[in-house]
Amino acid sequence: MENILIDIQDHVAVVTINRPTKLNALNKSTIEELHQAFAKLSTDETVKSVIVTGSGEKAFVAGADISEFANFSVEEGGKLAAKGQELLFDYVQNLNKPVIAAVNGFALGGGLELAMACHFRIASDNAKMGLPEVTLGVIPGYGGTQRLAQLVGKGRAMEMIMTAGMIDANTALNYGLVNHVVTQAELLDFAKGIAQKINKNSGVAIAKAIEAINANYQDGVNGFEIEINNFGACFGTEDFKEGTTAFLEKRKANFPGK
Template structure:
């Protein structure tokens, strides 16, 4: 696929996906979502990629929301289809990915942009970032998992305040809420994200995948998270990574996964 709104940069085993619509504050239109779906699926399937950093072009916005022109004329059923396809092809694809996705939030993360960041496993934000779900100001609610993932991350009260008011919060508030993992100076955003990604990449990819599955299972009311963890724990014992990890520990050396 030829990308128009997305740039891809590989650094060793870490891939950076850069949403490149800087003139639109990297707003998500249909083309951007289609390109993200393709690039995310390709990154998950590519065994040489051990982690993915998702960010926006420029220094103003991660993603400032969805491109309103794309859905201004939709009816009820078309709105449902828009949300369902976005969830299935992009947001849930990241959420359930077998390798870590890290959001490097380099500016505004609003609406669909914050939902994109929340779908990632880890979030790092610059100190000047602003985050929010302003959909109610358009007569809408979040449609790409925002009501669910925000509540999981910050709790019901804070999630409702953000969603119902539509107000933005600062990066410092997001850190206090538990919405982001780290807040850093803009000059070290990507080095921080790369450091996290590389540290995870040095671990067993099989164990990382199973750990993500177990954590996600605990958030799914249709699953028993404890049973998912027990099963995943057991699976680890049958892998070469387990044998290498134990051997390295006993031999007092770094494992070679």
């Protein structure tokens, strides 16, 4: 892969978007490579959780590569958004393993949309986040209008999108857009620490929880029904047997992930 790096250690995969001269902007080939990476990691039994970050100290992802679509037609623009959401943003949101965004520096446009597609976000204290698409005469097309409102509320999302303004890390923390703010030097280790806490638990149960939580945000889907079904399904897993047995035996569980 030309645009991303993957490092797997201690059951944690770190996916780094590596286009530092372009501030890690998302172009077509990077989106394709990210899809391939996530597809592979979803079935890799050595990986229990994933961290996504950007190379260098300036940017997580500073947006999309505008030069690729500046001359698109109406039809081409619609297809661009649909394909991107299918390949990457919706795919990440629904991945069967936890995906943590380690937001270092700028996360703008498609970069913030990628961070929001992750299951939660940690930011460096120099991070800046925003959706500036209206300055180009277009709107966010990779789920930004939907996920930002879900995360920060309708009014704040309206203001952020309409003003095209950036918010800093502490404001993002106050809005609930990120879970934690740490120094840039601490960011990756902090994210890995949370990943390791997650990895001690049942991967099967976590996958079911991700599906149930996401169901609440899907039109026409009853999240409570998904929760009930997934709760019941857990009873047929080896992880459930191990978890309950370990509890009764007063020992730490060693989940097989099945």
